Amino acid sequence: MAKQSTAKQERKQDQSVETRAVSTKQKSAAPNLDRLIHERLRLGIISALAANESLTFSDLKNLMNTTDGNLSVHARKLEEAGYISCSKYFEGRLPKTEYKLTAAGRSALENYLSHMESLIKQMRNM
Amino acid sequence: MEPVRFVSDRAMDNLRYIRETMERATPFTGISGRGEMTIGATALIATVIAARQPSFKMWVYTWLAEGLFSTLIAGWSMDRKARATHTPLFSGSGRKALFSLAPSIIAGGLLTLVLTRAGQTSTIPGMWLLLYGTGVITGGMFSVRAVPAMGLCFMALGALALFSPAAWTNWFMAVGFGGLHLLFGAIIVRKYGG
Numbered sequence: 021m022a023k024q025s026t027a028k029q030e031r032k033q034d035q036s037v038e039t040r041a042v043s044t045k046q047k048s049a050a051p052n053l054d055r056l057i058h059e060r061l062r063l064g065i066i067s068a069l070a071a072n073e074s075l076t077f078s079d080l081k082n083l084m085n086t087t088d089g090n091l092s093v094h095a096r097k098l099e100e101a102g103y104i105s106c107s108k109y110f111e112g113r114l115p116k117t118e119y120k121l122t123a124a125g126r127s128a129l130e131n132y133l134s135h136m137e138s139l140i141k142q143m144r145n146m
Numbered sequence: 147m148e149p150v151r152f153v154s155d156r157a158m159d160n161l162r163y164i165r166e167t168m169e170r171a172t173p174f175t176g177i178s179g180r181g182e183m184t185i186g187a188t189a190l191i192a193t194v195i196a197a198r199q200p201s202f203k204m205w206v207y208t209w210l211a212e213g214l215f216s217t218l219i220a221g222w223s224m225d226r227k228a229r230a231t232h233t234p235l236f237s238g239s240g241r242k243a244l245f246s247l248a249p250s251i252i253a254g255g256l257l258t259l260v261l262t263r264a265g266q267t268s269t270i271p272g273m274w275l276l277l278y279g280t281g282v283i284t285g286g287m288f289s290v291r292a293v294p295a296m297g298l299c300f301m302a303l304g305a306l307a308l309f310s311p312a313a314w315t316n317w318f319m320a321v322g323f324g325g326l327h328l329l330f331g332a333i334i335v336r337k338y339g340g
Contacts, residue, residue, distance in 0.1 A: 060163070067164045068171035075171070083171055133164065136157040143154035 054132050056101050061086060061094045066129050069104060069121035077117040095119060103128055177293060179338065181223025182331030185216045189323035197316045202267045206258065209274075209319070216323075250281030268312040275322045276304030290338055296330040 057063050064084050069075055075083070081091050098104045103125030107118050121129075192212035199205045254277040261270050279300025286293030300322055307318040 058160075063160065063164065064167045067167040071168040071171045083167070129164075133161070136161050139157040140154050140161075143157070 053135055054128050056097065057103070057128055057132055059094070061090065062098055063132070065091075065095060065098060065119070066103060066121065066125055069119060070126060070129055074118050074120045077119070080119065098125065176224055176228060177289060177334060178220075178223035178227040179331045179334030179336075181220055181227075182327045182334060184219050184223065184331075186324050186327030186329075186331055188212060188215060188219065189327060190320055193316055193320040193324060196319070203262075206262065206267075206270070212323075244285070246284035246287065247281040250277045250284070253277055268315070269308060271315045271319055272304050272307035272310075274304070275300050275307055275318065278323075279304055290334070292330055292333045292337065296326055299326050299330075 057066050061084060065080060068080060068083050077088075077091065077095075080095070081088065084091060095104065095106070099106050101124075102122055105120045105122050107120075109116055109118070189212060192208055196205045196208040196212075199208055254274055257273055257277070258270055261267065261273065279297045279302075282297030282300060283294045284297075286295075286297050303318060303322045303326070307315070307322075310318070
């Protein structure tokens with residue numbers, strides 16, 4: 021529960037950041053922001069997968085220090101957007117879920133990184 | 147001006163978060179497996195040389211020389227690996243590992259002096275293995291699993307050495323500083339490269 025409320029608070033904080041950003045001459049940069057990976061946990065999933073060929077559900081859960089429910093909700097959103105691919109298989113008798121970053125997901129992360137860098141540059145020039 | 151700084155800080159925080167997540171998720175260790183294997187080989191040579199020394203004092207000096215030589219090998223091999231993989235040698239995890247290992251090495255040095263003065267020289271090899279293992283475990287918390295596993299083996303061997311006859315000292319040193327470095331160095335080379 022605590023993690024969910026923290027996630028909500030983060031979302032609210034992110035929204036307030038964007039509101040402030042728009043109100044302070046960042047109109048040119050904000051519309052390009054990929055809201056889908058701007059959320060902390062989803063950004064973490066994408067970043068972790070960018071550094072690995074693939075990661076299992078359990079690897080991601082440990083890395084992100086989150087709950088099963090929270091991770092599967094966010095992973096599904098990324099999967100629906102085509103940013104990650106998911107495959108299920110059995111290792112012995114144990115079911116495993118493996119995630120991989122797609123080309124679209126890698127490109128989305130690269131765009132997000134460029135966006136953040138350009139945002140920082142813009143702020144410095146003000 | 148305040149919101150502007152806030153947005154900039156938030157963007158930098160996001161970039162930092164991405165970098166840290168990638169670092170945590172990468173099965174990479176700055177520790178060079180080949181370097182560890184070289185240290186293992188030199189430790190085996192040091193074991194033979196130390197065993198032939200006429201006094202305990204000379205035995206300690208031989209191992210101190212080996213310790214210094216190993217530090218140079220470790221530093222050189224880690225620097226080479228860092229250059230080859232284009233990663234900074236003292237990145238977040240590298241720096242944390244160094245600061246975790248240093249206290250037990252310093253403690254080991256001080257205890258060597260104290261125990262030598264007190265004439266309790268037979269406990270020194272076990273204490274070295276134990277403290278080195280402790281340092282490797284804490285330093286290895288920020289590295290791949292093989293590193294803390296090696297530390298655990300050193301600690302187990304050190305604990306065993308403390309309660310074993312002094313005549314077995316050279317065997318413990320050979321198995322620990324020689325064998326464990328060779329074994330885990332090979333694991334690091336095979337699983338994590340370099």
